[in-house]
Amino acid sequence: MPGGQLVTSINQRLPETALMADAEAVWVRPDAIREVCALLKETQGLEFNLLSSVTAVDYVEHFDVVYRLTSIPRNATAVVKARVFGRERPTLPSVSVLWKGAELQEREAYDLLGVVFSGHPNLKRILTWEGFKGHPLRRDYLEPPLPYSWPHGG
Amino acid sequence: MTLHTQPVVVNIGPHHPSTHGVFRMRLTFDGENIVDVEPVVGYLHRGTEKLAEERHYTQVITLTDRLDYVASMTNNEAYVLSCERLVGLEAPERGKYLRVIAAELQRIVSHLIGTGFFLQDLGAFATPLMYCMRERERILDLFEMLCGARITVSYMRIGGVFQDAPDEFWPALRKLLDELPRYIDELEGLITTNEIVLARTKGVSPVTPEQAINGSWTGPVLRSTGVDWDLRKAAPYDAYDKVAFDVVVGENGDNYDRYLVRIREIRESIRIVEQCVKQIEPGPVRATTAMLFKPPPGEAYVPVEAPKGELGFYLVSDGSIKPYRCHIRAPSFINLSLLREMMVGWKMSDAIVSLGSLDFNMGEVDR
Amino acid sequence: MGDLLRENTLYGNIYDWAIGIVGEDLAWLAYTVAVMAIILLVVNAFLAMGTLYTWAERRIIGRFQSRVGPNRVGPFGLLQAIADAVKLLFKEDIVPRAADRIVFNLAPIAMLAPSVMALAVIPFGQTSYLANLNIGLLYLIATSGIASLAVMMAGYASSNRYAMFGAMRAVAMLISYEIPLVMVLLAVALLAGSMSLVDVMTSQAIPFLLVTPLGAIIFFLAISAELNRSPFDITEAESELIAGYLTEYSGMKFGVFYLAEFANVLLAGAIFSTLFLGGWPWWTPLSHVWFLVKVMAFAFIAIWVRSTIPRFRIDQIMVIAWKVLFPLSLVNVAAIAIEVVAWPERTLPQLVIMGIINWGITAVATVAVTRAWRASNGLRVSPSARAVRLEVG
Numbered sequence: 001m002p003g004g005q006l007v008t009s010i011n012q013r014l015p016e017t018a019l020m021a022d023a024e025a026v027w028v029r030p031d032a033i034r035e036v037c038a039l040l041k042e043t044q045g046l047e048f049n050l051l052s053s054v055t056a057v058d059y060v061e062h063f064d065v066v067y068r069l070t071s072i073p074r075n076a077t078a079v080v081k082a083r084v085f086g087r088e089r090p091t092l093p094s095v096s097v098l099w100k101g102a103e104l105q106e107r108e109a110y111d112l113l114g115v116v117f118s119g120h121p122n123l124k125r126i127l128t129w130e131g132f133k134g135h136p137l138r139r140d141y142l143e144p145p146l147p148y149s150w151p152h153g154g
Numbered sequence: 155m156t157l158h159t160q161p162v163v164v165n166i167g168p169h170h171p172s173t174h175g176v177f178r179m180r181l182t183f184d185g186e187n188i189v190d191v192e193p194v195v196g197y198l199h200r201g202t203e204k205l206a207e208e209r210h211y212t213q214v215i216t217l218t219d220r221l222d223y224v225a226s227m228t229n230n231e232a233y234v235l236s237c238e239r240l241v242g243l244e245a246p247e248r249g250k251y252l253r254v255i256a257a258e259l260q261r262i263v264s265h266l267i268g269t270g271f272f273l274q275d276l277g278a279f280a281t282p283l284m285y286c287m288r289e290r291e292r293i294l295d296l297f298e299m300l301c302g303a304r305i306t307v308s309y310m311r312i313g314g315v316f317q318d319a320p321d322e323f324w325p326a327l328r329k330l331l332d333e334l335p336r337y338i339d340e341l342e343g344l345i346t347t348n349e350i351v352l353a354r355t356k357g358v359s360p361v362t363p364e365q366a367i368n369g370s371w372t373g374p375v376l377r378s379t380g381v382d383w384d385l386r387k388a389a390p391y392d393a394y395d396k397v398a399f400d401v402v403v404g405e406n407g408d409n410y411d412r413y414l415v416r417i418r419e420i421r422e423s424i425r426i427v428e429q430c431v432k433q434i435e436p437g438p439v440r441a442t443t444a445m446l447f448k449p450p451p452g453e454a455y456v457p458v459e460a461p462k463g464e465l466g467f468y469l470v471s472d473g474s475i476k477p478y479r480c481h482i483r484a485p486s487f488i489n490l491s492l493l494r495e496m497m498v499g500w501k502m503s504d505a506i507v508s509l510g511s512l513d514f515n516m517g518e519v520d521r
Numbered sequence: 522m523g524d525l526l527r528e529n530t531l532y533g534n535i536y537d538w539a540i541g542i543v544g545e546d547l548a549w550l551a552y553t554v555a556v557m558a559i560i561l562l563v564v565n566a567f568l569a570m571g572t573l574y575t576w577a578e579r580r581i582i583g584r585f586q587s588r589v590g591p592n593r594v595g596p597f598g599l600l601q602a603i604a605d606a607v608k609l610l611f612k613e614d615i616v617p618r619a620a621d622r623i624v625f626n627l628a629p630i631a632m633l634a635p636s637v638m639a640l641a642v643i644p645f646g647q648t649s650y651l652a653n654l655n656i657g658l659l660y661l662i663a664t665s666g667i668a669s670l671a672v673m674m675a676g677y678a679s680s681n682r683y684a685m686f687g688a689m690r691a692v693a694m695l696i697s698y699e700i701p702l703v704m705v706l707l708a709v710a711l712l713a714g715s716m717s718l719v720d721v722m723t724s725q726a727i728p729f730l731l732v733t734p735l736g737a738i739i740f741f742l743a744i745s746a747e748l749n750r751s752p753f754d755i756t757e758a759e760s761e762l763i764a765g766y767l768t769e770y771s772g773m774k775f776g777v778f779y780l781a782e783f784a785n786v787l788l789a790g791a792i793f794s795t796l797f798l799g800g801w802p803w804w805t806p807l808s809h810v811w812f813l814v815k816v817m818a819f820a821f822i823a824i825w826v827r828s829t830i831p832r833f834r835i836d837q838i839m840v841i842a843w844k845v846l847f848p849l850s851l852v853n854v855a856a857i858a859i860e861v862v863a864w865p866e867r868t869l870p871q872l873v874i875m876g877i878i879n880w881g882i883t884a885v886a887t888v889a890v891t892r893a894w895r896a897s898n899g900l901r902v903s904p905s906a907r908a909v910r911l912e913v914g
Contacts (some may be wrong), residue, residue, distance in 0.1 A: 101370020
C-alpha cells in the first residue's frame with residue numbers, strides 16, 4: 001500500500017501522527033506507534049493483521065524502526081517506520097500486546113541494535129549472550145579488546 | 155485427594171537429540187505436564203547480518219546458504235530477488251524457470267527432512283527419516299549437476315542463475331519426477347493412517363488461525379490452521395505466475411495437520427516442477443550485469459515462500475558496493491513465537507513432537 | 522543338592538565324570554565343578570547370544586531403514602559387538618559428582634542379574650533345563666520384578682532429571698504391565714495344569730499360541746513394555762529423555778545395561794516360545810536348535826516392531842495397560858478357566874475346541890478395542906480424506 005494512502009488513512013483517525021511518506025513507507029510518531037498499529041490492524045478496510053517483521057536500521061543520527069505489516073484478507077502490505085533519536089536508550093512502545101509475534105523480533109532488535117521497546121514483557125538479549133557488551137549491528141560498534149569476557153554459566 | 159507436587163525445571167537442549175541443533179527450552183514440569191516454556195536461542199548465532207554489511211552484494215549469497223541449510227536454494231532466491239529489486243533488474247525467462255525448479259526441489263527436500271525428523275521425534279526409530287533421506291539424496295544429486303554443490307549451493311546469482319542446467323540434468327529430473335510420487339505414496343502409507351501417529355498427533359497442540367496470525371506464523375504452519383496464505387500466490391515472484399498449483403490448507407492446526415500440509419505440498423511441488431519442465435524454453439539464464447553490483451540508494455524487501463515460511467531480506471543500500479543494512483526475516487525464528495501456546499498443558503512427549511512439527515532450522519533461527 | 526539338576530543330561534555327564542576322578546567322598550567337589558561348568562556355559566552362551574543379537578538387530582534394522590548397518594569389523598560386521606565392548610571397556614568411567622555412588626554402581630548388576638537368573642527355569646531343549654521348578658512361572662515373575670527396581674535405582678542414583686523422568690516412567694509402566702502379564706501366565710498355568718515351565722512346554726499338544734491367541738497377543742504387548750521396546754520405549758525415549766535412566770552412564774556400566782536390554786529380548790523370546798510356541802516336532806533331531814529358531818523368530822518380530830512403529834505417550838501407555846490389556850487378560854483368564862473346567866483332560870481335540878472358542882473371543886476383542894480406541898481418540902476412520910482441502914487459486 002503506497003505511503004501516501006497510508007498517511008491519509010492514519011491521519012483521518014489519529015491526527016498528526018503520520019509525519020511523512022515515500023512510495024512504500026510511512027513515518028509515524030514513535031510514541032504513537034502502538035496506536036497506529038492497532039488502527040492498521042483493526043480498522044475495516046485496512047486489516048493489516050499479520051505483523052510480518054519488526055526490525056531497525058541504524059542511520060547513526062537516528063534509528064528507523066521498521067514494521068512490515070501484511071493484510072491476509074486484502075493481500076496488501078504496509079511499511080510503517082518510526083524514527084527514534086538518541087544513542088543511549090532510543091525508546092518506543094512495544095507492539096507485543098497487539099502481536100505475539102513481535103515479542104521475539106523486538107527482543108532481537110533490542111539485542112542487536114539497542115532499540116528499547118517499552119512495555120515488552122521480557123526484553124532481554126536473545127541472540128548474543130547475557131553480559132554481552134554493546135549492540136553489534138550498530139554502525140559504531142567495536143568489538144571489545146581482548147581478553148574477551150565470556151559468559152560464566154547462566 | 156490432591157498430592158503436593160513441586161514444579162521441576164528441565165533444560166531441553168542445547169544438546170538434546172530432538173532440538174534440531176542447538177535450540178534450548180526451559181520447560182517447567184508438573185509431573186509430566188508442562189506448566190511453562192521459555193525458548194532460549196542464540197547458540198548458533200554467527201552474525202550473518204553483520205557479516206553481510208562487510209561484504210559485497212554478491213559475496214553475501216554464500217552467507218545465505220548457511221542460514222536455513224536444508225533449503226539453501228530458497229535462501230539464495232530470496233536474497234537475489236531483493237538485490238534485483240534494488241536496481242530494478244529482472245532475470246531472463248529461462249533463469250526464472252530454473253530458479254523455480256531449483257526452489258521447488260529444495261522445498262521437497264526441506265519438507266522431507268521436516269517430515270522425517272517429525273517422525274523421529276515421535277519415536278519411530280529413524281526408519282521414516284531414512285526413507286526421507288533416501289529421496290533427498292536423489293534431489294541433492296540433481297543440485298550437484300546444477301552447481302557442483304549439494305548443500306551450500308549458491309546457485310542463484312543477481313540477475314539469474316549461475317549456469318544453465320547441463321544436458322544430463324533433464325533426464326535425471328524426468329526420472330525423479332516419475333518416481334517421486336510413488337515414494338511419497340509409500341511414505342504416506344507408512345505414516346498418514348498409522349494408528350499411533352494419529353493417536354499421538356491428532357488434536358495435539360492445536361493452534362487457531364487467529365493465534366497463528368497473531369504470532370506472525372507463516373508458511374506451512376500457518377496454512378495448517380486453515381489460513382489460505384501463500385506468497386507464491388499472493389505476490390508471485392520468478393515464474394510462479396505461470397504455473398498452476400493448489401495451496402494446501404489444513405483444518406485444525408494440530409501437529410497432524412502440520413505434517414499433512416507438508417506432505418501434500420511435496421505433491422504440489424512435483425506438479426510445479428512438471429509444468430516448469432514443460433514450459434521452459436532455451437535462452438539465456440542470466441542477465442548481463444555490471445562486474446561490480448552497485449545499486450542506487452534505496453531499500454528493497456521481496457518476501458518469498460520458503461519451505462519454512464515467509465523469508466525475506468530487507469536490504470538498505472546507501473549507494474555503495476556493500477549493503478548498508480541486511481535484515482533477514484527468518485521464518486523459523488518467528489514461528490517459534492507461539493511455543494507457549496502450543497506446549498503449556500501438554501505432556502513432555504507432545505512438546506517434543508510439537509517442536510518437530512514446527513520444522514524450524516537452527517541455522518535460520520540464530521542466523 | 523544335585524537332585525534338582527540330575528535331569529539335565531549335560532550336568533549328569535559332567536558330574537559323573539568328575540565323581541569318577543575325585544571319588545564318592547568328594548561329591549561336593551564334583552557337584553561344584555559340574556555346577557560351575559553349567560553356569561559358565563549357560564551364562565556365557567546367553568551373553569554371547571546377547572552380543573550377537575545386538576549385531577543382528579543393528580543389521581536387520583539397517584535393512585529396514587534401507588541402509589547397510591555395521592559391516593566393517595569382521596565378516597559381515599559380526600565382530601562389531603566385540604569391538605563395541607572393547608571400546609566401552611576402555612572408556613573413562615564417569616560418575617556424576619552428585620550421584621549416589623553405591624546405588625549408581627549396583628544398578629547395572631541389578632539389571633543384568635535377574636535376566637541371568639531367569640535362565641534357570643527355561644527349558645532349552647528336551648532335557649536341557651537347569652531346574653524344573655514346580656513354581657517356575659512364579660519364579661519368572663519374581664526375577665523380572667527386579668529389573669524395574671534396577672531401573673529405579675539407576676534413575677534415582679544418577680541425580681539427573683532426565684534419568685529421574687525415565688525412572689518414574691519406567692516404574693509406572695513396568696508395574697502396570699506386570700499385571701496383564703501375570704494374568705496371562707495364570708491363564709497359561711491353568712491351561713497346562715502346572716506352573717512348571719517344563720510341564721507347560723510338554724503339555725502343548727498344539728502350541729498355546731493357537732489355543733489362546735488373545736493371551737499370546739497380550740503377553741507380547743506386555744513383554745514389549747517390560748523390555749522398554751518400541752512402541753513402549755518411553756523409558757529411554759531417545760527424542761525426549763536422551764537416554765532416560767541411562768543418561769549418566771558411560772563405559773562398561775552402560776555396556777552392561779545395553780547388554781542386559783538386548784539379552785532380555787532373547788530371554789523374552791525364550792519365555793514366549795516356552796509358553797506359547799509349544800515343544801518341538803518329532804522330525805527335529807535337535808530340540809535345542811528348534812528352540813533357538815523360535816527365539817530368533819520372536820526376536821525378529823521384536824526388531825520389526827521396533828523399527829516400524831512410533832512411540833506412545835505415557836498416558837496412552839497407561840490407558841493400554843489398565844483399560845485394554847487388564848480387562849482383556851481377565852476375560853482371557855475367565856474364558857480359559859471355564860474351558861478347563863469343561864474339558865479337563867486337555868487332549869488334542871479338546872484343545873482344538875478351546876482354540877476355536879478363543880479365536881472367536883480374540884476376534885471380537887480386537888474389533889471392539891480398535892473401535893473403542895478410535896472413538897476415544899476422536900479419530901476418523903479415513904483421516905486423510907478430509908483433513909486437508911485443496912484450493913485451486
